[in-house]
Amino acid sequence: MSLLEISGLESFYGASQALFGVNLRVAEGEVVALMGRNGMGKTTTIGSVIGLVRPRNGAIRLSGKDVAGMQPHRIARLGVGLVPEGRRCFPNLTVHENLVAAARPGVWTLARINELFPRLEERRDQYANTLSGGEQQMLAVSRALMTNPKLLILDEATEGLAPVIRQDIWAAIRRLKAEGQSILVVDKTLSELLPVADRCFVLEKGRTVFSGRPNELTADLQDRYLGV
Amino acid sequence: MRDGQAMSRETLINILLAAALLALPFVAIAMEEPFYITLATRMAILALAAVGLNIALGLGGLISFGHAAFFGIGGYVAGIFASHAFNMEPMFSAPFEFSGSDQMPVIWLAAMLVSVFVAIPIGAISLRTSGVYFIMITLAFAQMIYYFAISWPAYGGEDGLSIITRNGFPGVNTANPLSFFLLCYGVLAVALLMFWLIQNSRFGAALQAGRQNEQRLAAVGIAPFRIRLVAFAISAAITGLAGALFADLNRFVSPSMLSWHMSGELIVLIILGGTARLFGPVAGAVLFVLFEFALGGITEHWQFFLGLILLGVVLFARGGLIGLVAGKARHG
Numbered sequence: 174m175s176l177l178e179i180s181g182l183e184s185f186y187g188a189s190q191a192l193f194g195v196n197l198r199v200a201e202g203e204v205v206a207l208m209g210r211n212g213m214g215k216t217t218t219i220g221s222v223i224g225l226v227r228p229r230n231g232a233i234r235l236s237g238k239d240v241a242g243m244q245p246h247r248i249a250r251l252g253v254g255l256v257p258e259g260r261r262c263f264p265n266l267t268v269h270e271n272l273v274a275a276a277r278p279g280v281w282t283l284a285r286i287n288e289l290f291p292r293l294e295e296r297r298d299q300y301a302n303t304l305s306g307g308e309q310q311m312l313a314v315s316r317a318l319m320t321n322p323k324l325l326i327l328d329e330a331t332e333g334l335a336p337v338i339r340q341d342i343w344a345a346i347r348r349l350k351a352e353g354q355s356i357l358v359v360d361k362t363l364s365e366l367l368p369v370a371d372r373c374f375v376l377e378k379g380r381t382v383f384s385g386r387p388n389e390l391t392a393d394l395q396d397r398y399l400g401v
Numbered sequence: 402m403r404d405g406q407a408m409s410r411e412t413l414i415n416i417l418l419a420a421a422l423l424a425l426p427f428v429a430i431a432m433e434e435p436f437y438i439t440l441a442t443r444m445a446i447l448a449l450a451a452v453g454l455n456i457a458l459g460l461g462g463l464i465s466f467g468h469a470a471f472f473g474i475g476g477y478v479a480g481i482f483a484s485h486a487f488n489m490e491p492m493f494s495a496p497f498e499f500s501g502s503d504q505m506p507v508i509w510l511a512a513m514l515v516s517v518f519v520a521i522p523i524g525a526i527s528l529r530t531s532g533v534y535f536i537m538i539t540l541a542f543a544q545m546i547y548y549f550a551i552s553w554p555a556y557g558g559e560d561g562l563s564i565i566t567r568n569g570f571p572g573v574n575t576a577n578p579l580s581f582f583l584l585c586y587g588v589l590a591v592a593l594l595m596f597w598l599i600q601n602s603r604f605g606a607a608l609q610a611g612r613q614n615e616q617r618l619a620a621v622g623i624a625p626f627r628i629r630l631v632a633f634a635i636s637a638a639i640t641g642l643a644g645a646l647f648a649d650l651n652r653f654v655s656p657s658m659l660s661w662h663m664s665g666e667l668i669v670l671i672i673l674g675g676t677a678r679l680f681g682p683v684a685g686a687v688l689f690v691l692f693e694f695a696l697g698g699i700t701e702h703w704q705f706f707l708g709l710i711l712l713g714v715v716l717f718a719r720g721g722l723i724g725l726v727a728g729k730a731r732h733g
Contacts, residue, residue: 223620224619225616225619225620244619244624245616245619245620246618246619246620246622246623246624246625247624249619249620249621249622249623250622254621255620255621257617257620261614261617263609263610263613263614263617264613265609265613266606266609266610266613270606270609270610271606271610273603273606274603274606274607274610274618274621274623275621275622275623276603277622316621317621320621320622
């Protein structure tokens with residue numbers, strides 16, 4: 174059984190349709206890349222999974238349970254940890270408060286987070302809005318991990334970060350993968366994303382147009398669906 | 402920044418405020434002006450009421466324009482219990498006979514319980530909305546209770562209800578103004594401690610996170626509604642307790658304690674002192690009562706000047722008095 178299985182998903186913003194049939198599957202322990210140009214529905218797909226966008230048609234199954242249309246906090250409690258686009262930490266809570274507010278019991282504890290991102294331990298009592306972009310991203314990832322999710326979703330987690338910080342984030346993702354964490358990643362840097370991914374899905378105009386192994390995503394296909 | 406200078410300065414100011422309020426009645430005795438003890442007691446009680454509101458408004462960002470409902474309910478619990486205890490008429494006889502009480506611990510507990518009991522349905526309905534609708538719905542509920550109190554003749558209706566002798570507290574002579582002040586001061590201290598504990602707990606972090614962004618809070622698996630409802634109920638309980646003390650201070654309770662003026666006054670206290678700051682309500686209450694006393698002695702239109710001061714605070718000192726002296730507010 175897949176951890177996450179999306180089939181025929183259609184979502185709307187008011188009257189305008191954003192998704193026209195998205196299919197996607199994340200198996201236990203897999204890292205799955207969700208790709209596509211801007212405006213093709215990646216964030217909407219993620220929003221539908223976590224319940225922030227209400228899907229109109231299709232199915233979203235989490236460990237076999239249909240979660241389409243459930244309230245976001247219930248879906249999160251079933252084991253989805255979201256690292257939203259643009260980081261979105263709680264700006265006026267300290268690093269420590271951001272982490273403990275989200276915490277649910279499991280293998281991820283404060284001690285392990287501090288080991289993963291030692292930088293955060295140094296910033297423990299600083300407000301999130303005083304952190305650098307990279308540190309905020311580390312905090313956003315950590316906050317999601319503190320909920321001990323079965324599935325971690327990273328939406329553009331390395332966007333707009335300095336190269337050296339991006340390396341830190343990718344290193345953390347590789348480490349999470351090595352530990353067997355299931356991850357759904359949205360990212361535009363193919364050179365870093367493809368080596369980590371076990372499987373890729375490409376969206377175009379709200380539809381899944383490609384799914385397969387990273388090595389099946391030929392230069393031709395990349396140019397057609399992802400090139401600018 | 403929490404570890405910077407601002408925090409230690411705020412702590413210092415908090416200590417100074419607490420000491421000044423405690424010293425005031427003793428100064429009053431030394432000056433042989435016992436009326437000032439009443440002023441200090443009024444400050445302590447209004448501060449207590451605002452500490453309650455500060456949980457909902459400051460931490461949770463829930464701008465309740467109906468907290469007078471709980472303040473008044475607390476007051477009426479004190480008044481009704483005392484009047485039955487005085488007349489020795491049973492309040493109700495089933496399932497057990499109960500004829501009121503003139504003991505503060507009983508009254509306080511009842512004031513808090515009744516406030517929570519009323520706050521839960523009000524919260525459950527109004528917390529489904531936000532922003533200006535939340536303000537209006539809380540106001541509407543408070544006004545319903547206000548008009549109910551006016552039209553219910555059994556307990557004085559519009560004329561209010563007198564408490565013949567101030568209710569008692571085991572081991573304390575509450576008729577002595579200083580003893581009563583110290584009692585109120587003690588309750589305020591406990592409430593401040595509770596506010597501090599809540600602010601620094603996991604629950605408090607989630608409550609403040611929800612004020613900043615409720616979708617993000619839901620995305621980490623916490624339902625904002627439930628947390629807010631609990632905060633609203635705790636907030637109501639503390640304000641209700643303050644109402645019971647206020648009725649005992651004046652030995653009188655009337656529907657005016659329930660009116661929207663009172664709700665507004667509580668919000669003003671918090672804004673004057675500093676939203677979401679631990680001692681914001683204390684600073685606000687001290688300032689408010691001082692203004693009321695000083696300006697009220699000069700002109701009966703003192704609230705006009707209070708309005709100007711409030712305007713100044715909102716424009717130039719958004720952290721209120723505490724923010725002005727102790728640095729930038731954490732609230733945002």
